Amino acid sequence: VVDPGQSILKPFLARLLLRSLLTPRERQAVLDLPFDIRQVTVHVDFVRLGETTDHSCLVVDGLVGRFEQTRKGERQITALHIPGDMADLHSVVLPKTSWALQALTASTIATIPHSALVRDADRFPALSRAFWRDCAVDASILAVGAVNLGRRDAKARVAHLLCELRYRYAAIGELKDDCLPFRLNQTQLGDVLGLTPVHVNRMLRALREAGLATVINQQAQILDWAGLQSAADFDPRYLHLMREDWLGADG
Amino acid sequence: VVDPGQSILKPFLARLLLRSLLTPRERQAVLDLPFDIRQVTVHVDFVRLGETTDHSCLVVDGLVGRFEQTRKGERQITALHIPGDMADLHSVVLPKTSWALQALTASTIATIPHSALVRDADRFPALSRAFWRDCAVDASILAVGAVNLGRRDAKARVAHLLCELRYRYAAIGELKDDCLPFRLNQTQLGDVLGLTPVHVNRMLRALREAGLATVINQQAQILDWAGLQSAADFDPRYLHLMREDWLGADG
DNA sequence: CGAGTAATTGAGTAAGGTCAATTCTTGTGG
DNA sequence: CCACAAGAATTGACCTTACTCAATTACTCG
Secondary structure, three states: OOOOHHHHHHHHHHHHHHHOOOOHHHHHHHHOOOOEEEEEOEOOEEEOOOOEOOEEEEEEEEEEEEEEEOOOOOEEEEEEEOOOOEOOHHHHOOOEOOOEEEEEEEEEEEEEEHHHHHHHHHHOHHHHHHHHHHHHHHHHHHHHHHHHHHHOOHHHHHHHHHHHHHHHHHHOOOOEOOEEEOOOOHHHHHHHHOOOHHHHHHHHHHHHHOOOEEEEOOEEEEOOHHHHHHHHOOOHHHHOOOHHHOOOOOO | OOOOHHHHHHHHHHHHHOOOOOOHHHHHHHHOOOOEEEEEOEOOEEEOOOOEOOEEEEEEEEEEEEEEEOOOOOEEEEEEEOOOOEOOHHHHOOOEOOOEEEEEEEEEEEEEEHHHHHHHHHHOHHHHHHHHHHHHHHHHHHHHHHHHHHHOOHHHHHHHHHHHHHHHHHHOOOOEOOEEEOOOOHHHHHHHHOOOHHHHHHHHHHHHHOOOEEEEOOEEEEOOHHHHHHHHOOOHHHHOOOHHHOOOOOO
């Protein structure tokens, strides 16, 4: 049988190559990582708050959210992960979780043991750097999310998230005719944006009535890309989707 | 002359050791890092948005903020850095900045070339991991900040920041009689918490009148630690201030 | 078909923002 | 030592955004 690992891990490798230069041997090391496949159900934490993990979770298909919560149980989604994303690569260095991972729609994930990731990182410094860089990009997205929550009004927040997802789905080839997967319901969207579901609904209506974008049927359609970006005050640089964007000390 | 580097870099090493095990040789490598000392003035960006840096900035004294902004210039502070913090260690892997660094009070920083950090990271995998881990903790703080912005009301946000700073200053031995340095004015505090200066003022008054804490003269005094933590809904685990907190794949 | 979830809409409320005036600090120069 | 200017803190009055509560209308899936 052909090793099925290659096809599962290819999107992860592609993600790394978007931002880091890797030699053929380093690439092969990524593709040779061991993993287990799991189907995860909606609304079930497959990584729980406060546990200690020994593996990281690669999103193969679906949509995964990183949740944090206040003691009284109000949840905030602090990150969204689409296929090709490693949802908790940072757990390699911080295995005791202060977050939970939950599928926002039925999803497939591949779990990769930390021990294997650490072994490869130790063998190939450039790979270690690539992992670190990927976590730094996650942090960059988190920081822009904080700007969104702290400084933008509800309409701009929704528009901003749409713009971000458009870029990220485009980067994995899932943008067709300005349509992208949008597998979040309005409650989950509120948990990302710090809004109530009711208000999310009103803002989606506002975007629709302004002719900027529509969300129907697990799909978002962008009607006026320039207008949406302007409403969102969007600048895609923080997503670091082009290796040309940077030239690090590791060339 | 005794190498003054050791005394400047010691707090940084201490910070790393809080979270990572390092051998004597690895420790020495940290202490031997080359650096330049700079005094930075309030309200001046010493790292600007969009530039490409070749060094990281260690806060030696003072208080440094990481700023991001909307196009119309509204600023959000996404991170606060106290002495011993490396404000932009992540710039080693993402040298093209999507943020700015500014002193919130007159500060002293040490700039360390990326080339030196990369050289040490390549030589010592454990050190590479320690850098990565430190960035992951920054991201963890960022994520909790997002929960704060998205899910807590103004009073709880202010209380939460006070709690966080109490722990962080305590960790560097700058907590005395429940008093900690608080070198933020109310406008800057608003830029951290996503509030207007006017409302920050009202919330500080509320905390004072509730007998929880007071802020005067660049100092915060905690009057009712239990009450403050409860008002903030605070759980310090996300700060990762104890190495005992975790046991990673690198032992 | 019916149950359960998600979306939608309206009406009233409250948290936080805006604007503007006043007071307090702090540093400077005479 | 005092007068003054500039920035920071404080307070009040009013307004807007987003929340709450509640009812109604789609969807989706056995």
